[in-house]
Structure formats: structure tokens, C-alpha cells
Amino acid sequence: MWSKFTYNTRCIEETVRNRWLDGMPSHTLTWEARQVRHLSQSAVCVLLLTVLACAGAQSQELQWMKWDESSGGNGHDYAVLTAPASWTSQQALAEAEGGYLATVLSAEEQAFVLSVIGAAGVTFDYYWFGLFQPSDAAEPDEGWQWVTGEMLTDGFVNWAFLEPNDQGNEDVGAIRRDGGWVDGKDSVANPAVIERAAEAGPPPPPPPPRRHRRRRRPRPPRPTPPVPCWC
Numbered sequence: 001m002w003s004k005f006t007y008n009t010r011c012i013e014e015t016v017r018n019r020w021l022d023g024m025p026s027h028t029l030t031w032e033a034r035q036v037r038h039l040s041q042s043a044v045c046v047l048l049l050t051v052l053a054c055a056g057a058q059s060q061e062l063q064w065m066k067w068d069e070s071s072g073g074n075g076h077d078y079a080v081l082t083a084p085a086s087w088t089s090q091q092a093l094a095e096a097e098g099g100y101l102a103t104v105l106s107a108e109e110q111a112f113v114l115s116v117i118g119a120a121g122v123t124f125d126y127y128w129f130g131l132f133q134p135s136d137a138a139e140p141d142e143g144w145q146w147v148t149g150e151m152l153t154d155g156f157v158n159w160a161f162l163e164p165n166d167q168g169n170e171d172v173g174a175i176r177r178d179g180g181w182v183d184g185k186d187s188v189a190n191p192a193v194i195e196r197a198a199e200a201g202p203p204p205p206p207p208p209p210r211r212h213r214r215r216r217r218p219r220p221p222r223p224t225p226p227v228p229c230w231c
Ligand SMILES: [Ca+2]
Pocket: 102, 103, 104, 105, 109, 195
């Protein structure tokens, strides 16, 4: 039965690991083989609910909004993953869409991202975006960087009041509806705002076939006029 499931197993694994109710160690699940061993009833319930949630997250219809270059944008598309999930799961879903959790590199991009969130038709307090802190960074505010590699110290910053505060291993970032940034726990289920470079347009038309030029035959040398004889 389990070998027929094609859901995002990373999403399932992350959520189950973070929400395990009866303390059962996660090694009781052999995800590679899609098999379930020695599960209690409560664990089975959590697993089934998670499978359904992750399947729903994958099937959600995305409404992409382009930040047009004609209006000062970067030409990228943005969308909201409305089904709440962990930061890691949302990043995996973003990558499956050819993108990543959105990076906010300027006040202008922040304004556009908030407009995308506002147009998504759902209302949550927090939306995961592409900010994270490596585990070896000094708490609470060292090492923060974007999933695309830019360091936060090099650009636009908009932490909310008293954030980041690392209230219990908060190493990933979320943006609030009012634009303030907070650090949060990866395991918390939130919607997310994602970004991707614009889809490649149609390939350019092939060049017209080159006309085959006929090679000119070399002209025969002109006969030299006879030299007049004065003798
Ligand atoms: Ca960006």
C-alpha cells in the first residue's frame, strides 16, 4: 500500500517528526521503503492526517504575481503557499515549484511581497520567507542570511520590535502582515511566500537557412596584348 504513495515525503517526515504525540522515536518509520512499523494508534492518526495535509499543500493552486521590471521590479514571480507547514517543508515545496522562499532585499521588494500576501485571500499572522540562521551562529542576531546566499548584514533589514529574540531555538524567519520580521521555530506550521525567476519564454526562432552560394569559377587570365614591334 505505502509503495504507491507519491506525496512529498520530506514534508511528511518533517511534520511527523515535529508533531509526534506519544514520544515514539522517528526511527520507527522507514521512509525510504514507504513502510510503517510498530505504530501505535495515535501515531497512525498523526501520520494519516499529515499525509492528507501534505497532499493538500501540494495540490494548492498558486496565484503567481510578477514584479514587473517596467515598474522597477526584478521580473520575478511571487506566490503564497496558503497551506500551513514547517519552514523546511515550505522551502521544499517552493523548490518543487522552481523557486525558493521569498527573499526581501529592499524596501521596494518588501512592499511588493506584502501586496502578494494581501492578495492571497487568506489571513494569517505570519508567513515563512527565505531568512534563516545557521545553527552555529551566535544568538540571537548573528549569521542571518537569505536562502539565495545574501547576508542580512549587507542589505535591507526590517526586524520587528524586540526581534530576533530566539525564544527557544528560533532559527528561521517569517514576515508579518504589517511587514515586521520575526525569528521562529522551524516546526511551527505557517503559510509561506515564495519567489522564482520568471519562467523562460519560448525559445527563439531558428535562424533562417543559409543560402548556398555557388562558388565562382576563377576567370581565365586576360590575354596580354601583343607588344608592338618597332623594328
Ligand atoms: Ca527576492
